[in-house]
Every structure is written in C-alpha cells, then in structure tokens.
Amino acid sequence: xxxVYLIAGLILLVIGGEFLVRSSVALSFKFNISKMVIGMTxxxxxxxxxxxxxxxxxxxxxxxxxxxxNVVGSNIANIGLVLGVTATIGVIGVDKSFYRINWPIMMVFxxxxxxxxxxxxxxxxxxxxxxxxxxILFLIVLIKSAKNDVEVEEVDESLAVVSNLKILAWLLIGxxxxxxxxxxxxxxxxxIAVSIGVSEAVxxxxxxxxxxxxxxxxxxIIAVVRQEKAISLGNLIGSNIxxxxxxxxxTAIVKPIPLTEPQxxxxxxxxxxxxxxxxxxxxxxxxxxxxxxYKGLLLLSAYVIFIYLSFKTS
Numbered sequence: 001x002x003x004v005y006l007i008a009g010l011i012l013l014v015i016g017g018e019f020l021v022r023s024s025v026a027l028s029f030k031f032n033i034s035k036m037v038i039g040m041t042x043x044x045x046x047x048x049x050x051x052x053x054x055x056x057x058x059x060x061x062x063x064x065x066x067x068x069x070n071v072v073g074s075n076i077a078n079i080g081l082v083l084g085v086t087a088t089i090g091v092i093g094v095d096k097s098f099y100r101i102n103w104p105i106m107m108v109f110x111x112x113x114x115x116x117x118x119x120x121x122x123x124x125x126x127x128x129x130x131x132x133x134x135x136i137l138f139l140i141v142l143i144k145s146a147k148n149d150v151e152v153e154e155v156d157e158s159l160a161v162v163s164n165l166k167i168l169a170w171l172l173i174g175x176x177x178x179x180x181x182x183x184x185x186x187x188x189x190x191x192i193a194v195s196i197g198v199s200e201a202v203x204x205x206x207x208x209x210x211x212x213x214x215x216x217x218x219x220x221i222i223a224v225v226r227q228e229k230a231i232s233l234g235n236l237i238g239s240n241i242x243x244x245x246x247x248x249x250x251t252a253i254v255k256p257i258p259l260t261e262p263q264x265x266x267x268x269x270x271x272x273x274x275x276x277x278x279x280x281x282x283x284x285x286x287x288x289x290x291x292x293x294y295k296g297l298l299l300l301s302a303y304v305i306f307i308y309l310s311f312k313t314s
Contacts, residue, residue: 002195005188010211013050019174020049026162026170027300048242050212053182054253058204063190065261066204068123071248072264073209075110075240079275080303082208083236087296089221094233101145102237103280105138109244110276116271119261124142127156128252132193135245141166142238185211201261202310205268233283235293242275263313271306275299 026044051074057065086092109131116127186206193203251257259265282295 002188002191003028005184006150006192007188009181009183009185009188010214012177013054013212014214015130016174016177016179016181017050019170019177020187022162023167023174026167029162030164031168037121042081045242048239049178049246049247051181051243052250053178054185054208054212055247056254056298057182058186059251059257061186061190061254063186063200063204064259065199065201065264066186066208067251068117068248068259068264069201069259069261069268070208070212071243073205073267074213074243075272076205076268076275076303076306077209077213078236078239079279080299080306082213083233083291084296084298084300084303085217086221086299088293089291089296092233092291092296095201095281096289097281098233098237098289099280101142102233103276106237106241106276109134109241110273113244113248114265114273117259117265117269121122121265123248123252123257123259125253125256128249128256130249131245132249135241135249138241138245155274184297198311199263200260201264206280206307233279233282234301237279267313269308274303276304276305 051070055070058070060062083092095191112134113123114132116123116131189203189208190200192198192207193200248257282298283289283291
C-alpha cells in the first residue's frame with residue numbers, strides 16, 4: 001500500500017499543480033495583471049504549491065527531515081535533472097538577468113539557509129519570516145528592474161476568457177488534489193523508508209524531490225521540443241529561490257523545523273550549494289551565455305552521482 005500511496009500522491013500533486021496554475025493565471029487576467037508579473041509571481045508561487053503542501057504536511061506529521069530535504073532535493077533536481085535533461089535536448093540561451101540578479105540572489109538564499117541550519121540545527125519562526133520577507137523583497141526588485149529583454153515564463157492567453165465558474169472549479173480541484181496528494185506522498189514515503197531501512201532524509205531528497213519537480217521537468221521538455229522559451233535558466237533559478245523563501249519560509253512560520261537527520265547538513269545541502277555555484281562558470285565557459293548539450297550532460301551526470309551516493313551512504 002505504501003507504493004500505491006506514493007504513486008497516487010505524485011499523480012495528484014501533478015494534477016493539482018496544473019489546475020492551480022491554470023486558475024491562478026486566469027484569476028490574474030481577471031484582475032488585469034500583466035503577463036510579466038503573472039510569470040514572475042503567480043505562476044512561480046503556484047508551481048511551488050506541491051513542495052509547500054508536502055513540506056507543511058511533513059512538518060506537522062512529525063517528519064521534519066522530509067520537509068527540509070524536499071526543498072534541498074528539489075533545488076538540486078531543478079538544476080541537475082530538469083536543466084540537465086532540457087539542455088541535452090536543446091541548447092539553452094542565458095540572458096543577462098542570470099548574473100545581474102537571479103544567480104546572486106539564489107546563492108544568498110542558499111547560503112542563508114545553510115547558516116540558519118548550521119547555527120542551531122533549527123529553522124525557527126523568526127528565520128522563516130526572514131526568508132519569506134526576503135522573497136517578497138526579491139520579487140519587488142525583480143519586477144521593478146525587469147526590462148523588455150528579460151525572458152519570463154510565457155502565459156497561455158486563452159485563459160483570459162475563462163468563466164468565473166470554471167476558475168472556481170479549477171481552484172477546488174487543485175486544492176483537493178494537492179491536499180490529498182501531499183498527505184499520501186508523505187505517508188507512502190515514510191512507510192517505504194521504514195520498510196527498506198532508508199532514512200526519511202534520503203527519501204525526501206530523492207523520491208519526493210523528484211516527484212515535486214515532475215511538473216517543471218515535463219514543462220521544460222515540452223518547451224524545448226516545441227522550440228518555445230517558456231522555461232529558461234532564469235525561471236528554474238527563480239523556482240529555487242521560491243522553494244527556500246516561500247516553501248521553507250512559510251513552513252517554518254507554521255511550525256519550526258528541527259534538523260533531525262545529520263546528513264542534511266553534512267552532505268545534502270553542500271550538494272545544493274555546489275550545483276548552484278557551478279552554474280556560474282558553466283554559463284561562461286567555454287561559450288558565453290549558453291547551456292550546451294555537453295554542459296547538460298555534465299549536470300545530469302552530477303545528479304545521477306548524487307542520487308547513487310544518497311542511497312549508498314544511507
């Protein structure tokens with residue numbers, strides 16, 4: 001039954017996330033919010049909903065390791081798995097916002113998370129507030145500094161004419177699917193961890209992290225195949241910032257998150273910092289502002305090694 005719960009939870013999270021994105025964008029059109037703002041705020045928050053629900057549910061059910069490693073693992077997966085796979089399918093261009101805003105801010109949030117956890121092995125309510133307020137300030141700066149040459153996530157304009165009743169139905173479907181999906185995923189993951197003798201931290205940083213990154217992976221592959229620019233490096237970096245600022249920030253505000261698994265601080269978070277840091281030289285060497293296929297293979301190989309070592313050392 002644990003495997004059934006896990007698979008059903010993953011499916012519901014994908015369905016719930018999709019319906020929540022649709023309803024959020026449709027609502028934004030109703031309130032006449034620009035496409036740029038929709039892409040940077042509404043869609044980003046909606047696509048982080050699976051991670052948020054899973055982390056809150058894990059923290060409340062007494063599994064803080066899953067809550068923290070869900071975010072740490074998702075951030076590693078966004079760059080190593082999602083960006084790696086996407087780049088191997090097609091070359092990804094990088095805009096100037098990468099080194100001006102997105103990458104530096106992602107490193108600040110990542111290092112801040114490391115400092116908070118290393119300091120007292122606890123992500124407190126106050127620290128959660130700092131992360132969430134930092135995210136709000138980042139979004140304000142990002143929107144104000146956005147120029148016409150800054151690529152943002154494309155938005156389906158057909159959602160501008162959706163009826164209020166359909167929007168309400170989408171919201172309800174998304175909310176119900178996310179609630180049960182997050183609950184079943186955590187239950188299934190905990191039971192599997194116990195049955196195979198693997199820690200909750202390992203399950204959180206691998207299985208659950210990949211599961212909550214499935215929507216981003218699917219969207220990225222579809223975008224490359226269609227030769228669209230719906231997902232860029234900046235969007236993935238923005239997702240990592242959102243995961244730390246919104247998901248862990250809000251979860252810690254709801255309930256402080258103690259660090260119960262030592263490998264999170266001794267191993268996993270260093271993988272998150274390393275794979276985020278290596279993006280900078282990777283973007284500029286040897287060909288500037290481009291993630292080529294062989295760079296994608298390099299990222300994907302690093303992610304495979306990370307998954308292998310996670311299970312081997314557990």
